[in-house]
Amino acid sequence: MNKRIFLSAPHMSGNELKYIEKVFESNYIAPLGEYVNKFEDSIKDYTSCENALAVTSGTAAIHLALRVLGIGAGDDVLASTFTFIGSVNAILYQGANPVFIDSDKESWNLSPILLNKYLCECEKKPKALVITHLYGQCAEIEKIVDICRLHGVYLIEDAAESLGAIYKGKHTGTFGDFGIYSFNGNKILTTSGGGMLVSSNKDWIEKAKFYSTQAKEPFIHYEHLEYGYNYRMSNVLAAIGVGQMEVIEDRVLKKREIFEWYKEFLSDIEEITFMPELENSRGNRWLTALTFEKADYNKVMKALEEVNVESRPLWKPMHMQKLFENSKSYLDGTSEELFKKGLCVASSTTMTKDDVKMICEVIKKVL
Structure with a gap:
């Protein structure tokens, strides 16, 4: 029998173990430490995004984006129908209603023509759109951005599969109000599990960071006015990410x-x-x-x-x-x-x- 050929197997650069050893030497293995910062900085440098937050998964990143944008129970959120369910689950976490838009033949991604038609015809205006860049290929993202702006709809780019994809000189994930990347085991870059939330809006990323660390208020004791999540990436996984970003x-x-x-x-x-x-x-x-x-x-x-x-x-x-x-x-x-x-x-x-x-x-x- 031939050696197993996987769909998309992890591929280490060679430096991941060295960085992990440094994490263990420092004993900062929790969701704090220099490699979380280094990983976020490497994503910012590579994609030219302004702000980045390392989290536990791409789905967690979408969830945080929706929460920060005020999406809640009963709201409609548009989404690509031709996608992995992780793109949509976070909509359900917020008690919102997914509304699915079909693909176009030119990209296999969400159709801007259908998107615009729906927004012109719908009785209830959606609050946001979660668009997937499918299999690493770019959607007609400039057209989609223009349509969302015209209709007052927030745009979250699910670039989980498309880190490194570029449209007219700009990285996917950096066109919308938020962008997300995934580092699951089979992605082009993997930390075994993990994700990244990016945005040009620093205040939004800071709010997402607050929610991702159990919404702890800035007191010496544990004070909470809002609920949050345990969504921050560990320093160990971030060290793997730093090694992966080098290649x-x-x-x-x-x-x-x-x-x-x-x-x-x-x-x-x-x-x-x-x-x-x-x-x-x-x-x-x-x-x-x-x-x-x-x-x-x-x-x-x-x-x-x-x-x-x-x-x-x-x-x-x-x-x-x-x-x-x-x-x-x-x-x-x-x-x-x-x-x-x-x-x-x-x-x-x-x-x-x-x-x-x-x-x-x-x-x-x-x-």
Whole structure:
């Protein structure tokens, strides 16, 4: 049996253990310490965001953003339907109602046309939009920003999958009122678990920091006027993040190279369509995503599993989930069609061109 090829395996830079050892020497392993600050600074330096807060997960970051923006029970919050549920769960934490907007074919991300139509037609104005940059590829973010501003809707960018993606020279996560990144085990940069909240508004980040540390008032004793959360990242995980950030551009370039290998080996297969990339953008190609016009992706998955290669269907749209059967949605069928035909193939940065060639040969045999 071949060695297991994972969808997106963690890949250490080599310095993570050295930084972890320094954390243990200092004995600051809790959600305090120099590496939390260093990790936040590295994200600020890389993305040119003004303020950053290291937290326990991307979902925690979205939750904090919604809380700071005053989203509460009964409010409507727009969201991409074609996404991972972590983008939406935080809306439920606040007692708000998710309203799902479909994708466009040009990016597979939330459609600005449908977004604008919904906002022009809806009777109840949503308070915010949580938009996902899917699989590391940029949404039409400038258009979406303009629409949100026109209608007075806060914008939270879920850039959990898209650290390193750039639209017209600007990093995803830095266009909206808030942006979030995820460092889960399979992301392009991983701290095993963790997230980052960013914003140009310093007061908002300070408020999020307050909520993330149990909303403790500035007294020598424990004084609380509001409730909060235990959401701050530990110094240990932040040390891993600092090591990972030293190679983030290498990881982006390798992910993009893997995508190009897939295109090269599958270019003669007419029924395969790869996830598009918008003009004037650079996605990080976190996962290479594609669709089959006729073939059953389940057969492709089974064939790949037989040679010990992991793959995964595209996200099942949120409006199709039983959990959200009573939620409002504004659809044109794009995300359902992508889910019906789509697959994510192995995209680990440790993969070689021969690995990709082998995977493509398996795919071709099924087709």
